[in-house]
Amino acid sequence: MRDTDLDDLFAKARHAAPLPSVDLMARILRDAEAAMPPPAPIRSAPIRPARLPRRSWVLVLFGGGGVLAGLATATVAGVWIGMQQPAPVAEALWRGDATAQLDSMDLAPGYELFASLDMPVEG
Amino acid sequence: MPFDALSDVSDEALVVLYANGDPLAARALTLRLTPRVLAVAARMLADRAEAEDVAQEAMLRLWRIAPDWRQGEAKVSTWLYRVVFNLCADRLRGRRRQSPTALDDAPEVADAAPGVEAALIEGDRMRALDAALAALPDRQRQAVVLRHLEGLSNPEIAEVMQVGVEAVESLTARGKRALAALLSGQRAELGYEEG
Numbered sequence: 001m002r003d004t005d006l007d008d009l010f011a012k013a014r015h016a017a018p019l020p021s022v023d024l025m026a027r028i029l030r031d032a033e034a035a036m037p038p039p040a041p042i043r044s045a046p047i048r049p050a051r052l053p054r055r056s057w058v059l060v061l062f063g064g065g066g067v068l069a070g071l072a073t074a075t076v077a078g079v080w081i082g083m084q085q086p087a088p089v090a091e092a093l094w095r096g097d098a099t100a101q102l103d104s105m106d107l108a109p110g111y112e113l114f115a116s117l118d119m120p121v122e123g
Numbered sequence: 124m125p126f127d128a129l130s131d132v133s134d135e136a137l138v139v140l141y142a143n144g145d146p147l148a149a150r151a152l153t154l155r156l157t158p159r160v161l162a163v164a165a166r167m168l169a170d171r172a173e174a175e176d177v178a179q180e181a182m183l184r185l186w187r188i189a190p191d192w193r194q195g196e197a198k199v200s201t202w203l204y205r206v207v208f209n210l211c212a213d214r215l216r217g218r219r220r221q222s223p224t225a226l227d228d229a230p231e232v233a234d235a236a237p238g239v240e241a242a243l244i245e246g247d248r249m250r251a252l253d254a255a256l257a258a259l260p261d262r263q264r265q266a267v268v269l270r271h272l273e274g275l276s277n278p279e280i281a282e283v284m285q286v287g288v289e290a291v292e293s294l295t296a297r298g299k300r301a302l303a304a305l306l307s308g309q310r311a312e313l314g315y316e317e318g
Contacts, residue, residue, distance in 0.1 A: 001303040001310050009252055009306075010271040016249050017162040017272070024175045028157055028182045032141070032149035035186035039144035 134199035135192070142189040149186070152199075157182060159200065159273065160207055166268045167211040169253045177214065181206045197282070204283045208265055215261065255305040263298035270295045 140148035
C-alpha cells in the first residue's frame with residue numbers, strides 16, 4: 001500500500017471517529033457533579049478589629065505615623081518661631097519694624113467704624 | 124454566565140473553574156475533551172464499550188485531580204492522553220493474561236488477513252484499519268494514533284509519550300510502514316487501484 005493510500009485511509013478514519021453517546025456524556029457529567037469540590041465559603045469580615053499593640057494604638061489615635069510626624073514637626077516649628085521671632089514674621093504680624101517697641105495693639109475694631117453709619121444718606 | 128462564554132476559555136482555566144465549584148466548567152470540559160478521549164481509547168482498544176469505560180474513568184481522574192491541578196506544568200489534553208494510554212495498557216495487559224494466544228494471533232490476522240478480509244468483504248475500511256492498528260506494538264500504535272488520527276504535532280506526542288521528538292518520528296515512521304505492510308495485501312479490496 002502506498003503512503004498516499006494510507007494517508008487517505010487516515011483522513012477517512014479521522015472523519016469516522018466515534019462520537020460519545022448521550023449516555024456516556026450523562027455518566028461523565030454525573031461523575032463531575034459528584035466529584036466537584038464545594039464552593040469555598042464566603043467569610044465575612046471580623047466584626048471586632050484585632051487588638052493592636054500599644055504603639056500601634058497610639059499611631060491609630062493620631063491618624064497614623066505620617067500624621068503624627070507632621071504634628072510633631074508643626075509643634076517644633078511653632079516653638080522655634082515663638083522663641084526666635086524672625087523679622088519677616090514680626091513685620092507680617094505687626095506691619096512695622098520688627099525692632100520697634102510695641103506699646104499697644106487693637107485686637108478688636110473700635111466704635112469709630114460704626115460712626116459713619118449715623119450720617120444721613122443724601123440723595 | 125452563558126455557556127458560549129466558556130468557548131474561548133482554556134482547558135486549564137476550566138479545570139480551575141471546576142475546582143472552584145463551577146458546574147458550567149464541568150460541562151464545557153466534558154463536551155470538549157470526551158470526544159478526543161473516546162476516539163483515542165477506541166483506536167487503542169478496538170472495542171467501543173471498553174473505550175467508553177476508559178473515557179469515563181479518565182475524565183473521573185481529571186475531576187479528582189482538579190483541586191490539586193498544578194498550573195503551567197502540563198496541558199490538560201496531554202495529561203488526559205497519558206491517562207488514557209495507561210488505562211488502555213492495563214486493559215490490553217488484562218486481555219493478554221486472559222487469552223495469551225490472542226495477541227499472537229493478531230499479527231497473523233493482519234498478515235493472513237482473515238479479520239481484515241472479513242472487514243473488506245463488508246466494505247468497512249475502518250474496521251480493516253482498526254484490525255491493522257491492533258496488530259502494531261503498543262508504542263507504535265500510540266504514536267500513529269496521535270499523529271495521524273488525532274493530528275498532534277511530534278513535540279506534543281513526545282510530551283504525551285514522555286520520549287524525545289526523534290523517538291516519536293521513529294515510532295510513527297515504523298508504525299506507518301508496518302500498517303502499509305499489513306494492509307498491502309488487501310489494497311484492491313480496500314478500493315485502492317493497483318500501481
